[in-house]
Amino acid sequence: MAARRKAAARGAIGLDRIYYSLPRQTRSLQQLAEAGQLISDQKTLKKLGFRRAYVADTGSWVLMRASAAALLREGAIDPESIDQLFVASALPDSRARASRDPLRLFDYPATRLQAELGLCNAVVTATHQAGCVSLFSAIQLARTAMESDRRVRRSLCVGGDVLPSKSQREILYNLISDGACTVLLDRDASVNRIVSYAQTTKGFFWAPRRRRYELIASYFSTARNVIERALDDAGLKSSDIALVLPHNVNRRSWEILLDLAGIAPRRLYDRNITRKGHTIAADPFINLRDAVEEGRIQRGDHLLLFSFGFGAHWSAMVLEH
Amino acid sequence: MRETILITGSSGLAGGLLLDRFLDLNVRLVLTKHTSTPKSRRGRADMEMIACDLTERHFGLAQSDLRRLASEVTAILHCAGRTEFSATRDAARHANVQAVEHLLDFARMAPRLRRIGILSTVYVAGMRRGIVSPGELTHRAGFVNEYERSKYEAEQLVRDSMRRLPLSIYRLSTLLCSRKGMIPRLGALHQALRLFHAGLVPIIPGEASSAVDLITTDYACDAIDTLFASFEPGATHHIAAGAGNRIALADFLARTGALFATWDRRWMAHGFETPPIAALRTFERLRQSVELANDPILTEVMTMMSRFAPQLAYPKVFDDESTRAILRHQGVAEDRLDSVYPRFIRNAVESRWGKRTQGST
Numbered sequence: 251m252a253a254r255r256k257a258a259a260r261g262a263i264g265l266d267r268i269y270y271s272l273p274r275q276t277r278s279l280q281q282l283a284e285a286g287q288l289i290s291d292q293k294t295l296k297k298l299g300f301r302r303a304y305v306a307d308t309g310s311w312v313l314m315r316a317s318a319a320a321l322l323r324e325g326a327i328d329p330e331s332i333d334q335l336f337v338a339s340a341l342p343d344s345r346a347r348a349s350r351d352p353l354r355l356f357d358y359p360a361t362r363l364q365a366e367l368g369l370c371n372a373v374v375t376a377t378h379q380a381g382c383v384s385l386f387s388a389i390q391l392a393r394t395a396m397e398s399d400r401r402v403r404r405s406l407c408v409g410g411d412v413l414p415s416k417s418q419r420e421i422l423y424n425l426i427s428d429g430a431c432t433v434l435l436d437r438d439a440s441v442n443r444i445v446s447y448a449q450t451t452k453g454f455f456w457a458p459r460r461r462r463y464e465l466i467a468s469y470f471s472t473a474r475n476v477i478e479r480a481l482d483d484a485g486l487k488s489s490d491i492a493l494v495l496p497h498n499v500n501r502r503s504w505e506i507l508l509d510l511a512g513i514a515p516r517r518l519y520d521r522n523i524t525r526k527g528h529t530i531a532a533d534p535f536i537n538l539r540d541a542v543e544e545g546r547i548q549r550g551d552h553l554l555l556f557s558f559g560f561g562a563h564w565s566a567m568v569l570e571h
Numbered sequence: 572m573r574e575t576i577l578i579t580g581s582s583g584l585a586g587g588l589l590l591d592r593f594l595d596l597n598v599r600l601v602l603t604k605h606t607s608t609p610k611s612r613r614g615r616a617d618m619e620m621i622a623c624d625l626t627e628r629h630f631g632l633a634q635s636d637l638r639r640l641a642s643e644v645t646a647i648l649h650c651a652g653r654t655e656f657s658a659t660r661d662a663a664r665h666a667n668v669q670a671v672e673h674l675l676d677f678a679r680m681a682p683r684l685r686r687i688g689i690l691s692t693v694y695v696a697g698m699r700r701g702i703v704s705p706g707e708l709t710h711r712a713g714f715v716n717e718y719e720r721s722k723y724e725a726e727q728l729v730r731d732s733m734r735r736l737p738l739s740i741y742r743l744s745t746l747l748c749s750r751k752g753m754i755p756r757l758g759a760l761h762q763a764l765r766l767f768h769a770g771l772v773p774i775i776p777g778e779a780s781s782a783v784d785l786i787t788t789d790y791a792c793d794a795i796d797t798l799f800a801s802f803e804p805g806a807t808h809h810i811a812a813g814a815g816n817r818i819a820l821a822d823f824l825a826r827t828g829a830l831f832a833t834w835d836r837r838w839m840a841h842g843f844e845t846p847p848i849a850a851l852r853t854f855e856r857l858r859q860s861v862e863l864a865n866d867p868i869l870t871e872v873m874t875m876m877s878r879f880a881p882q883l884a885y886p887k888v889f890d891d892e893s894t895r896a897i898l899r900h901q902g903v904a905e906d907r908l909d910s911v912y913p914r915f916i917r918n919a920v921e922s923r924w925g926k927r928t929q930g931s932t
Contacts, residue, residue, distance in 0.1 A: 294863055423864045452842030463868045464770040464841075470857075471773070471844040502860045509853040510774070 263393050264439025265569065268539040269321035270431040270532055271313045271410075273306035277419070287419045295425055298500035299523040303419050304427035306412045310339060311359045313430035314410035318367055321406075321432045329368035334395060334405040336388035337363060338377045340530050340559065341411045363408065372406065381559025382497050383449065385409030385431060385531040386567065390447050392435050405435040411530040422462065424499045424528045431532035442538070445552070445568040446483035448476050455562035465562060469503075472564050474510040477556060480566035484552070488512040491568075492551035495519050495537040497558060498528040513554075519546060533557065534567075547571050575599040575643045575683075579625060579674070580651030584746065584756050585690055588792050589650060594618075601644065603630070603651065625651055625670035630677065641680040647687045648799060649674055652725075656716040656759050656878035663721035671725040675732050686737050686802040688795065693742045693784070693811055695723040698885045705742065705807040705890065715881045737804040741795050743786070744811040744889060750789040750906050752914030753929045754922070759879045760785075764916075765924045767824075768831055770843035771872050776854035777883025779821035784812040784889060787906040794894070797901045809891035816908045820848060820883055830916040851884040 277285075279292040279301060288295065306313060314337065322329055337360035360376040363369075380387045385407060392405035410430025413419065419426050450472055455465045481488060494517055496504055501523055508515050519541045522533070529536060534555035541547050548571070555567040576593060580586035581602045593600055600618045603625060621640065623630040629637050653666030671689070678684055696703040697714040708730060714720040729738050748754055754761055766772050794810045818826070828845035831838040849857075858873040898904070922929040 290864065294865075297863060298860075450842075454841040463866075464843075466861075466866070466869060467771045467773045467846075467872075468842065468844065469773070471847050472842070474847050475844065500860075502856060502863075506774070506849070506853050506857050506860075510847050510849055 262439055262443050263396050263435055263437055264441060264443035265389070265433050265535070265538070266436035266439040266441065267321055267325045267327070267434040268431065268535050269317050269324060270429060270536045270539060271317035271320065272304045272427065272429045272526065272529070273308075273313065275305055275307070276302045277305050278302050279425075282419050287417070289418060289420045290423060294423070295420070298423060298502055299520070300425035300500070300527060301524045303425050303527040304429055304529070305419075306428035307415070308412070310341070310410040310412040310428070310430060311362070313412065313428065314359070314408045314432070315363060315366060317410070317430045317432040318363060318406060318408050321434060322367065325434065327434065330371050332369045332372045332404050332406045333402045334392055335360065335364050335369050335372040335374045336377060336392050336405065336407045337374070338380070338384035338388035338407065338409040338531060339411055340378070340381045340384045341413070342378065369406065379561060380563050381561050382528075382531050382533070382557050383559030383561070383563040383565045385433070385535065386447075386449070386555075386557055386565040387563075389433060389435065389567075390449070393444055393447070396435065396437055400437075403437045407433045407435065409531045422458075422466070427527035427529045429526075429529035429532050429536070431529075431535045433535055441571055442553075442569045445486075445570050446480050447565070447567045448480040448483060449563060449565040450476050451561060451563045453561070455560075458560045458562070469558065470507055470510055473507050473556070473558060476564040476566045477511045477554065480554070480568050484568040486552055486568065490552050491517060491554045493517055493519055493541060493547055493553050495534045495541065495553055495555045497533040497556065498523045498526065498537070499558070531557070531559070538569075542571075573597060573599050574645045575601060576646045576648060577601045577603070577640070577644045578648045578650065579603045579670075580649070580690075583650055583652070583654070584758075584788070585743065585791065585795075586650030588755070588788055589648065589795060592792060592796050601640065625673055626665050628673060628676075630673060637677070638680070641677060642682065644681050645683045645685055646799075647674065647678065647684065648795075649687065649689045652690070652722075654718060654758070656718050657875075658717050658721075660717045660720065663717040664724065667718070667721035668724045668728065671728050675728060675736065678732075678736050684737065686739070686799065686804070688799045688802070689725075689729050689738060689740050690795070691726055691740050691742045692719070692722050693744045693809055693889045694719045694882065695726050695742065696887060696889075697723065700885050700887050702888050702890055703809075705809045705893065712885070716878050733805050737802070739798065739803055739805070740807040741798060742807065742809050742889075743791055744784045744809075745786070746788050746791060747785040748787060748911065748915040748918070750787050750911065752911060752918045754915070754919060754925050755788050757925060759875070761919070761924065763876060763880065764827065764919065766872055766875075767827065767846065768835070768838070768920065768924075770841060771868070772846045772876070773857060773869070773873075774849040774854055775820070775824065775846050775876075775883065776851045776881050777820050777848050778886050779819060779848050781820040781883045781886040782817040782888055783820055783823040783883075784817050785908060785912075786810065786812055787911055790903075790906050793903045794898055797898055797903050798894070801897070801901065808894040809889045810894060811889040811891040812908060813891055813895060813905050816905055817888065818908060824848070826912070827916065830913055831920065834917045834920040851881055854881070
């Protein structure tokens with residue numbers, strides 16, 4: 251009840267629609283191992299819950315555009331009704347940097363997206379350097395802007411990342427997939443109202459390789475604290491959460507974190523760890539869409555979305571479906 | 572006639588500190604020294620150092636030397652032993668059980684022997700829960716490490732001999748530091764706290780209300796010194812923190828984090844946090860995960876912690892009331908943890924865990 255009052259007090263801004271795009275091709279652990287794109291052995295990654303990764307042969311922009319266009323089409327959304335466009339990516343776009351023409355450095359995918367999708371009324375902002383929390387950051391920025399300006403009714407948040415083609419596909423024991431996801435925030439959302447959002451940033455871990463051991467050691471305590479804060483702000487207890495929509499890091503780390511957070515393991519939506527791997531910033535939202543389609547979520551359910559991003563950032567969001 | 576006191580393990584932590592107490596007494600001291608131990612510079616003219624191996628029958632001594640020693644000794648304070656939690660079962664038994672077995676054999680040969688003090692540990696209680704009385708030993712709860720098990724087995728031998736020999740057992744709780752907060756030697760607890768300070772401890776197994784029981788080396792030595800002097804054959808004593816001095820695990824961790832933040836400005840800036848307390852099964856799951864992932868540093872951290880930290884998952888309280896009453900009567904009081912612990916942490920942080928000269932704080 252307290253959570254609903256808080257949501258009402260803040261307005262009903264919510265994630266009204268979600269659409270994601272994954273590359274057509276996948277690579278099995280075997281294929282990745284043969285290509286020298288794994289660090290751990292296959293057996294280890296299988297034990298951690300991974301089976302395959304989605305691998306793009308295009309840039310992230312193609313996937314982002316596809317997911318955004320599909321969302322607008324599926325929902326019959328008038329592009330001109332979008333007031334804000336946020337484009338989020340964890341990885342820098344290196345293509346323009348290869349050019350000798352400095353003007354090419356200013357070829358911005360975010361504004362190109364606005365143009366190509368016909369979002370002529372949308373103010374555009376791009377967010378980076380938040381790792382797997384990038385899309386969360388974009389959504390939170392969009393929400394904050396909507397709360398402060400009642401004229402802003404709809405925001406489109408698009409996130410996508412594609413690893414370089416020859417890159418290793420494993421980061422800290424997690425299998426990485428390419429992918430993009432678009433989320434529509436609506437002031438009068440009929441579902442997935444944002445009840446609370448909590449984020450912690452610890453700049454000490456700005457260089458993940460250098461501080462990897464401390465980062466792994468800090469992960470659980472900080473994650474638990476952020477989750478507790480989000481629940482607290484929402485006026486909820488861990489037992490009130492119907493489903494956890496995770497970033498798709500290995501299943502074992504989730505077993506540990508859920509235990510620390512006091513959430514029963516059966517409430518974790520973990521099917522996509524095996525099916526889709528870890529799509530950097532898009533996982534919790536991809537999982538939300540899939541869970542809805544599978545009938546895992548009922549009206550009124552409280553959902554916990556969580557992600558961790560290099561930088562380092564930990565974020566948790568509570569929704570009311 | 573002067574007493575002749577045989578002290579074993581005087582090169583160890585407890586034995587070395589206790590030796591300092593005896594140096595000023597008008598007694599003849601005989602110290603055992605393992606052949607591999609460097610000769611100590613401490614001592615006095617009438618102190619005899621005997622090179623021997625307590626784990627060998629007759630201490631590995633020639634019969635004549637053994638008989639001479641047996642005829643002279645009037646008291647034994649047995650401090651020797653292997654205290655590493657990483658010891659294998661065989662190594663721990665060899666050092667801790669066999670040595671006691673041979674010591675008891677030797678004691679039976681000593682006609683003038685009036686008192687034998689055996690240093691042990693409160694953690695002979697192993698994985699027991701609840702209140703542990705000094706008079707209790709036998710249990711089937713199991714042990715967190717082979718050190719605990721070997722000390723338990725050694726105590727069984729001692730208790731079996733209590734009818735015929737003048738034996739008393741002194742079970743020590745975890746030694747933290749000196750009264751002034753100085754680190755005597757880095758043990759498992761200090762290593763764990765150092766790792767906590769370094770931001771390398773992911774989680775702690777245990778229950779929030781588990782009692783953390785810590786004593787100073789000064790109190791330990793005051794207690795043993797007093798109890799050995801007012802010797803009570805057949806007695807087992809708990810030298811522990813006491814009811815007013817134990818601290819719940821959750822409070823202990825929170826306090827430690829706060830002290831790190833106070834004495835090391837970088838600690839908060841680094842974003843390090845107090846490790847959460849987790850169920851033992853969760854700790855085990857993480858330990859297995861880091862092993863599976865072949866992460867060398869964190870595997871080492873988790874392995875080190877797994878050798879003693881699981882004790883915190885078996886909450887227990889060491890009843891030391893009877894011992895405390897004896898000590899109070901003799902003017903010996905425990906050191907208050909709430910004043911010693913901040914000194915200890917400050918000293919640990921400022922001396923970089925003993926790498927720099929420790930100052931008096």
